[in-house]
Amino acid sequence: MSQPLDPFSGLSVFLAAAEAGGFTAAAARLGVSPAAVSQAVKALEARVGTPLFIRTTRRVGLTEAGAALFARAAPAAAEMAAAIEAASALGNEPSGLLRLTVPRMAVPLVIEPTVGALRRTYPKIAVEIAIEDATVDLTARGFDAGIRIGEYIEPGMVAVRLTRDITWSVVASPAYLATHGEPRGPEDLAGHEAIRYRFPRSGTIYRWEFERDGKALSVDPRGSLIVNDSELLVAWARAGLGLAYVADIAVEAELATGALVRVLELFLPQTPGLFLYFPQRAQTQPKLRAFIDLARQVLRPGH
Secondary structure: OOOOOOOOOOHHHHHHHHHHOOHHHHHHHHOOOHHHHHHHHHHHHHHHOOOOEEEOOOOEEEOHHHHHHHHHHHHHHHHHHHHHHHHHHOOOOOOEEEEEEEOOOHHHHHHHHHHHHHHHHOOOEEEEEEEOOOOOOHHHHOOOEEEEEHHHOOOOOEEEEOOOOEEEEEEEOHHHHHHHOOOOOHHHHHHOOEEEEEOOOOOOEOOEEEEEOOEEEEEOOOOOEEEOOHHHHHHHHHOOOOEEEEEHHHOHHHHHHOOOEEEOHHHOOEEOOEEEEEOHHHHHOHHHHHHHHHHHHHHOOOO
């Protein structure tokens, strides 16, 4: 008697290809050949009776059916993986791949101090870090957790504080201020060169936020430089190319050495700091609990 066909056969390969945006990238992630990925996807398409990917010479994208399958299957696969990992870890040392999406500012503040300690303490935990400032769908992208500024975390997520609150700063190099003078109020920005930040996902340019007499005020300053990378934004400010609006914790070293100077301090607001966030179901993952416990020891949030 023939065995019934495994209904999940090829599904993990399909999810990897959808997340990676192509067969070659999925093959590298899975440790198999691109041909093996292609064959597994073709077999799955034959079973469901419709194409799941649009294949061109330039890219591989999801069809409507593929997108529908991914939307339903990705959360279920993540749930099953978490359940299996939690069961296998009972009584054992935390292990597995921990995938995190983090903004660039979190690299020196959180990732550099914690990942080395995590690997030394829990050598069976592997770590993958994706550096991106845009918000992402954790489940759809296959991440265990993310790090973002508190106000940008989507509702319904569990959030764990990693840093103190953030005071926003307008900064410039001493050379820039010596040449252009120091703005005394937000209205003075009209006479200055601003280095502006474009959000990667929405494409909108960030309006600088201030407070005056207890009321919120936003300004869209003029400037010839626009960037979607916070590290380059700070580098341009250090080089004297203009004023930059940044989180104070992202430029602590530059402020301490005098490479950058804060201006407009009387008008700058404070917001929640960096938080680790994840779906409720992920709390049971031993690898994530290990990261949280160790991060609290190393970072001592609020200090």
